[in-house]
Amino acid sequence: MSVTPPKNKLWWNEPIPKSELVWVIIAFVWGLIMFFMMIYWHVYGEQNLSNEAYRITAEEFTVKTEAMVEKYQVREESGYPVVRPPPGEDIYMIARLWQWWPILELEKGQSYRLHLSSLDWMHGFSLQPVNINLQIHPDYEMVITITPTTTGEFGIVCNEYCGIGHHTMLGRMYVVDNGGA
Amino acid sequence: MAIKETYRTCQTTGLRVYKSAEDLIKINAVVAVVFLLVGGIFGIMVALTRWKAVHLLPADWFYLALTAHGINLLVVWIIFFEIAVMYFASAVLLGCRLATPRWAWTGFALMLIGAIITNVAVLQGDSSVMFTSYVPLMAAPSFYVGVILFAVGALIGTFVFFGTLVVAKNENTYEGSVPLVTFGATVAAIIAVFTIASGAIILIPTFLWSIGYVNHIDTLMYRTIWWAFGHSSQQINVAAHISIWYLIAAVTLGAKPLSEKVSRGAFLLYILFLQLASAHHLLVDPGISSEWKIFNTSYAIYLAVLGSMIHGLTVPGSIEAAQRKKGYTNGLFEWLRKAPWGNPAFSGMFISLILFGFLGGISGVVMGVEQINLIIHNTIYVPGHFHATVVAGTTLAFMAVTYLLIPLIFRREIMFPKMAQAQPYVFGLGVTGISLFMMGAGTMGVPRRHWDISQADAVLPYDFPGVANLLMGLNGMSALLAGLGGAMFILVAVGSIFFGKKIVDGAEKPVAEPEDAAVLSKYGSEEHPAVPGTLVLVAVFFITFVLYYYVNWKYLAEVWPLR
Numbered sequence: 001m002s003v004t005p006p007k008n009k010l011w012w013n014e015p016i017p018k019s020e021l022v023w024v025i026i027a028f029v030w031g032l033i034m035f036f037m038m039i040y041w042h043v044y045g046e047q048n049l050s051n052e053a054y055r056i057t058a059e060e061f062t063v064k065t066e067a068m069v070e071k072y073q074v075r076e077e078s079g080y081p082v083v084r085p086p087p088g089e090d091i092y093m094i095a096r097l098w099q100w101w102p103i104l105e106l107e108k109g110q111s112y113r114l115h116l117s118s119l120d121w122m123h124g125f126s127l128q129p130v131n132i133n134l135q136i137h138p139d140y141e142m143v144i145t146i147t148p149t150t151t152g153e154f155g156i157v158c159n160e161y162c163g164i165g166h167h168t169m170l171g172r173m174y175v176v177d178n179g180g181a
Numbered sequence: 182m183a184i185k186e187t188y189r190t191c192q193t194t195g196l197r198v199y200k201s202a203e204d205l206i207k208i209n210a211v212v213a214v215v216f217l218l219v220g221g222i223f224g225i226m227v228a229l230t231r232w233k234a235v236h237l238l239p240a241d242w243f244y245l246a247l248t249a250h251g252i253n254l255l256v257v258w259i260i261f262f263e264i265a266v267m268y269f270a271s272a273v274l275l276g277c278r279l280a281t282p283r284w285a286w287t288g289f290a291l292m293l294i295g296a297i298i299t300n301v302a303v304l305q306g307d308s309s310v311m312f313t314s315y316v317p318l319m320a321a322p323s324f325y326v327g328v329i330l331f332a333v334g335a336l337i338g339t340f341v342f343f344g345t346l347v348v349a350k351n352e353n354t355y356e357g358s359v360p361l362v363t364f365g366a367t368v369a370a371i372i373a374v375f376t377i378a379s380g381a382i383i384l385i386p387t388f389l390w391s392i393g394y395v396n397h398i399d400t401l402m403y404r405t406i407w408w409a410f411g412h413s414s415q416q417i418n419v420a421a422h423i424s425i426w427y428l429i430a431a432v433t434l435g436a437k438p439l440s441e442k443v444s445r446g447a448f449l450l451y452i453l454f455l456q457l458a459s460a461h462h463l464l465v466d467p468g469i470s471s472e473w474k475i476f477n478t479s480y481a482i483y484l485a486v487l488g489s490m491i492h493g494l495t496v497p498g499s500i501e502a503a504q505r506k507k508g509y510t511n512g513l514f515e516w517l518r519k520a521p522w523g524n525p526a527f528s529g530m531f532i533s534l535i536l537f538g539f540l541g542g543i544s545g546v547v548m549g550v551e552q553i554n555l556i557i558h559n560t561i562y563v564p565g566h567f568h569a570t571v572v573a574g575t576t577l578a579f580m581a582v583t584y585l586l587i588p589l590i591f592r593r594e595i596m597f598p599k600m601a602q603a604q605p606y607v608f609g610l611g612v613t614g615i616s617l618f619m620m621g622a623g624t625m626g627v628p629r630r631h632w633d634i635s636q637a638d639a640v641l642p643y644d645f646p647g648v649a650n651l652l653m654g655l656n657g658m659s660a661l662l663a664g665l666g667g668a669m670f671i672l673v674a675v676g677s678i679f680f681g682k683k684i685v686d687g688a689e690k691p692v693a694e695p696e697d698a699a700v701l702s703k704y705g706s707e708e709h710p711a712v713p714g715t716l717v718l719v720a721v722f723f724i725t726f727v728l729y730y731y732v733n734w735k736y737l738a739e740v741w742p743l744r
Contacts (some may be wrong), residue, residue: 002361002427009357011441027490031483046742053467128626133558135466142467147742155643159559159628167632170639
């Protein structure tokens with residue numbers, strides 16, 4: 001029994017039942033398939049998180065973001081600047097207690113280098129309803145290249161607990177169709 | 182120095198049970214159940230707050246309750262119970278005295294004091310930092326002190342366990358190799374040492390930071406090391422509750438492993454690879470390379486998953502072999518139909534096995550894929566997954582084994598036997614609901630650890646689909662059902678332990694059916710295992726696994742391209 005010492009003291013010499021052996025091999029091969037699936041997706045898949053990240057201070061990141069806002073602001077909404085940078089541009093979004101700042105307006109089918117960092121605590125970038133989720137750290141600047149493929153109004157929810165105002169931390173992103181460029 | 186200590190011989194199993202071990206198993210198990218009650222109440226409050234129509238608690242209380250729920254259940258209840266299991270698997274199964282009972286009591290006292298200090302810190306309201314206490318969110322210094330004391334106590338308990346293995350070996354209380362269950366408990370204990378060391382490495386500096394002696398803790402470093410503690414502590418649970426599956430199968434049915442070598446090899450894979458799982462939490466963090474993520478998140482090449490998939494065959498396989506030996510040989514599933522479903526130890530164990538495999542295991546592997554994690558990280562899918570592993574898997578297995586410990590160790594008859602019979606089904610159904618509904622809401626992007634997804638007071642509100650709110654409501658109802666199941670368990674356990682009819686020697690109620698005696702007398706690996714029914718179950722599992730895995734790649738492929 002499983003609660004008594006094995007009767008056969010040389011239990012490691014006992015042959016493995018065939019059914020178990022077959023299952024072990026199937027499970028092992030499945031593990032290999034799943035392992036190589038991740039590598040395969042890096043080569044052929046379109047959704048891979050970049051490894052590009054930099055150390056940065058809250059001040060430096062604020063300066064970069066404000067420079068972008070000043071250059072490309074098109075209007076204001078609920079006290080937030082709405083920024084429409086040209087396609088291919090580096091775009092920035094600040095996470096702080098309890099805001100995603102500013103509002104970005106992007107073009108469908110165009111790629112942008114999105115920089116994300118927190119000015120204070122950890123936050124969770126959760127783009128809805130697309131459902132892309134990223135961990136945003138203070139002192140680290142994450143850079144990803146995104147290509148919106150759907151148009152409309154998108155919410156950015158914070159999904160890392162960041163204190164009592166956590167549930168009010170929401171941002172917005174617009175994606176517009178500019179003639180299907 | 183000769184150590185004289187009294188023991189009794191168990192009438193049912195013939196095992197020698199020493200008083201020191203018995204007392205310590207009792208006290209650790211009882212305290213564990215008390216914290217299960219505390220944590221469970223907080224859990225129900227959390228679920229009722231996230232049910233939009235009820236929205237029970239104000240925001241500050243919600244985050245307080247969520248912190249208390251996590252600490253008391255993920256850490257305190259489980260580790261206290263695991264200490265009891267380790268003492269049982271060493272001193273009782275090997276029939277020897279417990280090494281250094283005084284140290285074991287010291288460890289117990291430290292754990293209890295630590296748990297109380299942390300709970301007081303949380304209840305004072307300035308330590309609502311969640312179970313994870315991510316910096317730079319700062320808790321009261323006593324919060325960290327409590328966790329550190331608890332961990333030191335648990336480490337002492339772990340070393341008492343190792344010491345007991347040495348005592349048994351030196352005093353020749355068993356022959357050959359330790360039983361499989363003891364082997365599994367040893368695996369759990371080894372992982373525990375790694376886990377607690379990781380916890381100390383990160384929480385001691387964090388404590389110093391909270392009192393001003395350290396001025397900065399890097400957030401990425403914190404998450405990397407903290408999860409070497411946080412995730413590995415769940416891997417202790419896996420090793421412990423799989424040992425309990427084997428234990429219950431052996432005691433209720435006389436089951437023996439199909440192959441000692443395979444089952445032990447599967448446990449060994451846990452020691453070698455489970456600790457890499459810290460990576461599961463870091464898949465969408467900046468500053469970590471994809472190579473590191475892929476290697477670690479897959480436990481090298483899914484070698485720890487391989488271990489679990491092996492147990493997924495060998496545990497039900499050992500049950501099938503034992504049942505077939507008793508004559509339940511008709512068709513593929515007579516052995517399963519005629520299993521002792523009215524015995525809560527068995528039914529709890531089997532429900533734990535099924536839910537852990539199908540819900541917890543598959544979802545865990547899928548969300549741990551580097552790229553798929555992008556659509557799951559920090560959504561409520563994550564708690565959906567780990568309620569299937571830690572609640573349906575570990576907690577239900579612990580409840581099931583309690584139904585054996587009450588007659589064997591506490592020597593009381595089970596009170597309210599009808600309620601005990603129903604308990605695993607009620608609890609299992611409730612947890613299934615919790616798990617599935619949270620996972621469903623998570624696929625719609627509902628965040629975890631969030632007071633109000635209707636975001637009534639946000640400047641830029643976002644509306645989640647109505648179905649998401651419906652699922653969170655169903656989650657609340659499931660939590661009530663699971664809470665009922667938990668209350669039934671506590672009533673039966675506490676009632677039996679304090680007020681149950683005493684079992685006197687010579688009149689013990691056998692836990693195993695009399696005809697098992699023939700099986701009980703033989704041990705070692707199963708001679709001629711033929712387990713067709715189990716192979717069908719495993720095939721169903723495998724097909725589910727593969728389908729769900731690729732469905733999620735399909736979901737991912739529909740998301741905006743990013744690189």
